[in-house]
Amino acid sequence: MKEGPDIAQIGALIGDPARANMLTALMGGKALTATELAAAGGITVQTASSHLAKLEAGQLLAQRKQGRHRYFTLADDGVGKLLESIMGFAAGRGHLRHRPGPKEPALRKARICYDHLAGDYGVRMLDSLVAKGAIDVIGDGLALTDKGESELKCIGIDIGDLKSSRRPLCRSCLDWSERRAHLAGSLGKALLSNFFDKGWARRTAESRSVIFSPEAERQFLMLFPVEFAGGLTPREGQPAQL
Incomplete structure (x- = not known):
């Protein structure tokens, strides 16, 4: 029986090139829209929405609404620390x-x-x-x-x-x-x-x-x-x- 934290799930979420680029863009600390993150990921807004939903479900992202707009940020500083560590390793x-x-x-x-x-x-x-x-x-x-x-x-x-x-x-x-x-x-x-x-x-x-x-x-x-x-x-x- 396999037990313990599921690192494969986190690895899969971060490992996709488009999602990795969007997460890196959020390392600047600014809240970004789906359109801005789509540009960072080099994908369409529709595709970005699917990726963002997965990242949010994995608790890597958080979103807030302001009027008609939705803004995304890293969920917390723990995510930032993880990404910086991976960048250093790479x-x-x-x-x-x-x-x-x-x-x-x-x-x-x-x-x-x-x-x-x-x-x-x-x-x-x-x-x-x-x-x-x-x-x-x-x-x-x-x-x-x-x-x-x-x-x-x-x-x-x-x-x-x-x-x-x-x-x-x-x-x-x-x-x-x-x-x-x-x-x-x-x-x-x-x-x-x-x-x-x-x-x-x-x-x-x-x-x-x-x-x-x-x-x-x-x-x-x-x-x-x-x-x-x-x-x-x-x-x-x-x-x-x-």
Whole structure:
């Protein structure tokens, strides 16, 4: 008798090329319509509707209605974590769908992974927080320290609100391009939102890339000064306080 979780069902849902492309499009954190997802999957809207129904039944997607429109998102951050892990596994074994193009450097530098920062900058940020003693690495998990809580409040992150959420405060997420962990969880989301609110960064309409202005990039690299192997070159100047 076969027992345990049915990974074949999840694998089949994600494994279809059109569904995989639609799920990847939703990794940008935006809610998209069936028409937009059909374009991402390279299929007709009618065919996309069938795929979306399967993904929703498999609890990989959630939908909400606004007027006459229906919008789809990933069901939760667990789905985002799963997809990012699969991307890392595929990239590590050379399973790439295209040759690197002009958009590739920007995507690897900084991008949205569901609702938090990934890429070079995402990994750098977590490494810096650990080096500063703001976050402790405990086994495979992460924990915000008292020092980290105090310093994050200084840049406008309300830790009290985050702690009241059912979502984990700090969680590591394997970065597909860097093959190292970046910061997810409610704190990862709050930090990315903080960058957007400050005007440091903006999203791009055509991809998951996150673009920092030159001055914001200077501030970011000073705020998170720790390098990782193969990482970015730091700018001149003394590291800023968190």
